[in-house]
Amino acid sequence: MDKTAKSVKQLDILYEDTLCIVINKPAGLPVQGGKGITISLDSILTANWIERPLLVHRLDRDTSGIILVAKTKAAAAEFSRLFSGTGIVKQYSAICRGKPEKPEGTINLNLTIQGSKKNSTTRFRFISSLHGKEDYSLLELELVTGRMHQIRRHLAITGNPILGDDKYGDFNLNRTLRKTHQLKRLLLHACRLIIPHPPIGKRLDISAPLPEHFIQFMDERGH
Numbered sequence: 001m002d003k004t005a006k007s008v009k010q011l012d013i014l015y016e017d018t019l020c021i022v023i024n025k026p027a028g029l030p031v032q033g034g035k036g037i038t039i040s041l042d043s044i045l046t047a048n049w050i051e052r053p054l055l056v057h058r059l060d061r062d063t064s065g066i067i068l069v070a071k072t073k074a075a076a077a078e079f080s081r082l083f084s085g086t087g088i089v090k091q092y093s094a095i096c097r098g099k100p101e102k103p104e105g106t107i108n109l110n111l112t113i114q115g116s117k118k119n120s121t122t123r124f125r126f127i128s129s130l131h132g133k134e135d136y137s138l139l140e141l142e143l144v145t146g147r148m149h150q151i152r153r154h155l156a157i158t159g160n161p162i163l164g165d166d167k168y169g170d171f172n173l174n175r176t177l178r179k180t181h182q183l184k185r186l187l188l189h190a191c192r193l194i195i196p197h198p199p200i201g202k203r204l205d206i207s208a209p210l211p212e213h214f215i216q217f218m219d220e221r222g223h
Contacts, residue, residue, distance in 0.1 A: 011023055011044065012024035012026075012208075014066065014206050014208060015204070015206050017200055018071065018200075019070060019071050019072060019075040019198075019199050019200050020053075020068055020069065020070050020071060020075060020079065020198070020199075020200070021053055021068070021069050021071065022066060022067070022068050022193065022204075022206050023041070023066070023067050023068075023069065024064070024065060024066060024208040024209075025041060025059055025063075025064060025065060025066075025067050025190075026064055026211065027062055027063065027064040027185045027186060027211060027213065028061065028062065028185070029041055029061070030061045031055065031058050031059055031061070031067065032055070032058075041055075041067070041069075042055060045069060049071075051071065051072075053069035053070060053071050054069060054070045054071075054072075054073065054075075054076040055069055055076075056068060056069065056070050056076050056079040056080045056083055057079075057080075057083045057146075059190055060149065060152075060186075060188075062164075062165075062166075062185065062186035062188070063092075063186060063188045063189070063190060064185075064188075064189045064190070064208075064211045064214075065092070065189045065190025065191055065208050065211075066190045066191070066192070066193045066206060066207075066208045067190070068193065074199075075199050078198075078199045079198070079199065082195060082197075082198065083146070086144070087195075087196055087197070088193070088194065088195050088196075089142065089192070089193070089194035090142065090143045090146070090190065090192075090193060091140060091141065091142050091190075091191055091192035091193075091194075092140070092141040092142070092143070092151055092188060092189060092190050092191060093127075093138065093139070093140060093141075093188075093189045093191045093210060093214070094138075094139045094141060094151065094155065094162050094187060094188045094189070095130070095136055095137070095138055095139075095162065095163050095187040095214070095217065095218070096136065096137050096139055096155050096160040096161060096162050096163065096187075097135070097136060097159075097160055097161050097163065097169075097170055097173060098135070098136075098137065098159065098160050099126065099129060099137045099160070100124060100126055100137065100139070100158070100160055102126075103125070103126045104123075104124060104125040104126060105123075105124060106121060106122070106123050106124075106144075107121065107122045107123075107124065107154045107155075107158060108120070108121050109154055109157055109158075111147045111148075111150065111153055111154075113147055113148060118145070118147055119145065120145050120147045120150050120153075120154065121144035121145050122141055122142070122143060122144065122145075122150060122151055122154045123141065123142040123144060124139050124140070124141045124142075125139065125140045125141075126138075126139060127139060127140055130218060136163065137160065138218070139155075139160075140191075149167070149168065151188060152165050152167065152168045152169075152186075152188065153168055155168075156168035156169065162186060162187055162188050163177060163183060163186075163187045163217070164177070164183050164184070164185050164186040164187050165186055165188075166186075181217060183213070183217055184213075185211075185213040187213070187214060187217060189208070189210055189211060189214060190208065191207060191208055191210070192205075192206070192207045192208070193205075193206050194206075
């Protein structure tokens with residue numbers, strides 16, 4: 001408990017009001033507990049708030065960036081309803097291998113979720129090549145649907161896997177980058193969240209700066 005309690009000091013709180021907290025989650029921190037997990041975002045919240053904030057959506061353990069938690073059961077129900085719809089904008093930044101064929105577009109590819117094919121849609125926009133070459137690209141992405149590992153799987157299928165992805169990525173390239181650039185983290189970051197009509201009664205538009213491991217890789221590539 002002591003270690004968990006101390007971990008709250010490491011949380012980057014981007015926004016807080018009476019109904020929710022928006023946190024810039026670091027890469028490597030699981031959202032929920034499980035086998036072999038001693039500290040998670042959920043356990044930190046439990047240890048440090050009298051009324052434990054409630055999770056309403058998820059980020060992968062290795063994905064950094066914005067995650068919203070609700071402060072009351074009623075707010076959790078309303079935010080969960082909003083996140084299950086299409087009104088919320090969830091934007092991500094990613095660094096991938098190669099360059100997409102088009103500067104922007106939509107990836108519509110069914111993904112298998114628990115044995116069933118599910119319609120899955122991701123919008124993408126090419127931002128820039130790194131180091132003046134097309135070896136690696138910085139992309140902006142937006143989830144239209146929210147399937148498990150959707151962005152990671154979509155980019156892997158289209159031939160532009162995210163760097164540092166140890167589940168769907170280019171494993172040989174990842175090994176090389178660990179040696180040459182000390183890249184040990186997935187280069188996927190939830191950078192912006194827009195909620196037009198949240199329970200608090202005003203529009204939320206929250207951004208999270210790129211984490212240090214992102215910036216370091218971009219600088220080393222001469223971006």
